[in-house]
Amino acid sequence: MDAAVHDEAVQQDEMRGTITRPSSILGDASARQASELDDITRRVSEGYPNNRPTVSSPGKSIARRRGGALRTARFLLRKVATAGIAVVAVLVALVAWDQYNAGPWTRDGRVRVQVASVAPQISGQITELRIVDNQFVHKGDILYVIEPFDFDVALRTNNAVLQQRMADLSVKELQSERRRRLSDLASSTEEKQVYEGNALQAKAAVDSAQEQVRQAEINLRRTEVRSPVNGIVTNLLLREGDYAHQGATNISIIDTDSYWVDGYFEETKLARLCVGDRAEAKLMGYPAPIVGHIATVTRGVSVSNAAASTQGLPNVDPVYTWVRLAQRVPVRIAIDSVPPGVPLVSGLTATVTIRGGMDGENGTLLQRVRAELETSFSGLIDGTSVRPGCIPGPSSPQGVRS
Numbered sequence: 001m002d003a004a005v006h007d008e009a010v011q012q013d014e015m016r017g018t019i020t021r022p023s024s025i026l027g028d029a030s031a032r033q034a035s036e037l038d039d040i041t042r043r044v045s046e047g048y049p050n051n052r053p054t055v056s057s058p059g060k061s062i063a064r065r066r067g068g069a070l071r072t073a074r075f076l077l078r079k080v081a082t083a084g085i086a087v088v089a090v091l092v093a094l095v096a097w098d099q100y101n102a103g104p105w106t107r108d109g110r111v112r113v114q115v116a117s118v119a120p121q122i123s124g125q126i127t128e129l130r131i132v133d134n135q136f137v138h139k140g141d142i143l144y145v146i147e148p149f150d151f152d153v154a155l156r157t158n159n160a161v162l163q164q165r166m167a168d169l170s171v172k173e174l175q176s177e178r179r180r181r182l183s184d185l186a187s188s189t190e191e192k193q194v195y196e197g198n199a200l201q202a203k204a205a206v207d208s209a210q211e212q213v214r215q216a217e218i219n220l221r222r223t224e225v226r227s228p229v230n231g232i233v234t235n236l237l238l239r240e241g242d243y244a245h246q247g248a249t250n251i252s253i254i255d256t257d258s259y260w261v262d263g264y265f266e267e268t269k270l271a272r273l274c275v276g277d278r279a280e281a282k283l284m285g286y287p288a289p290i291v292g293h294i295a296t297v298t299r300g301v302s303v304s305n306a307a308a309s310t311q312g313l314p315n316v317d318p319v320y321t322w323v324r325l326a327q328r329v330p331v332r333i334a335i336d337s338v339p340p341g342v343p344l345v346s347g348l349t350a351t352v353t354i355r356g357g358m359d360g361e362n363g364t365l366l367q368r369v370r371a372e373l374e375t376s377f378s379g380l381i382d383g384t385s386v387r388p389g390c391i392p393g394p395s396s397p398q399g400v401r402s
Helices: 002-047 058-102 149-181 189-221 267-272 365-382
Strands: 105-112 115-118 124-129 142-146 224-226 231-234 251-255 260-266 278-283 290-297 328-337 349-354
Touching: 105 278, 105 328, 149 189, 260 267, 260 278, 260 290, 260 349, 267 328
Parallel strands: none
Antiparallel strands: 105 260, 105 349, 115 251, 124 142, 142 224, 231 251, 260 328, 278 290, 278 349, 290 328
């Protein structure tokens, strides 16, 4: 009995100890957490001294206001710079569009030249060829020689006939003169007229023989076929022994004195072109431009709807596209100077730019840029201004430049 009472008392003491122990543990944990929070707060305060309360002063207030004004000025400056850049970009885009759409320039340009087609005026076999392909020849140089034997014989024969006719004329003139001096009793009037007529016929025969001699001489000279221009022989396929036919072209010579540039300008750009304006043609692959001026403007372009159809009526195409493309008009550019090292070859493509006047090259770069900008802005605001008298009318041979 006493043992049981003792065991129960021991169990109760253990339970009290267990309940008291957690309470002390909780108290120790709360104390540790509070001390850790104090340490963190102290460290933060030491790391960021600006967070500690400060007392404002007049000097610090003035510095703060100056800093705010500076930030405001920077902000406004950035806004103004952005707006300025945007305006400049818009103006550059407008000017570029005007230059592309209505500016006097085109990439559709071609170098052109006249070609002399040489054909013999007589027929015969070629005995001597004095040229090679792509050779430069001067006007009057011999290109090839046709067998002259037959024409030499013809000349000798005609000379002999001429001498015979001249002798016959001399005899008949003497007979007519003698009959004219005789009296009417010795020779009748009819006989006199007959001898006089014979003398006139002999004179006509002499004249005819003289013309035959001249023709034979010309034909003999024509056996030497000469160049009609200064130029370059091109695509030569002729050989010695070939037979040359009268009037058949067998040699082509590029006339080096006849080069020009054709610029095919859109009809929207013709208002800014003027006969006599300075022009530059830049070939592909060569930076230096060919300098010239506008010589003429073509006055007619083929129209497909004007073609005659059945019964001579116009054949009009019923299809008309919504997108209307500007017609291109050929403008001939006369060449004034060619840079060294730039070859002129017919058919080369070129970018043609009109500079606005014969004196455009004398102005400075700034003046030319200013003139281009004024023209562009005028075209954007008032439309493309037409320069009156630049392109001559049908009744005037030349234009009057403004």
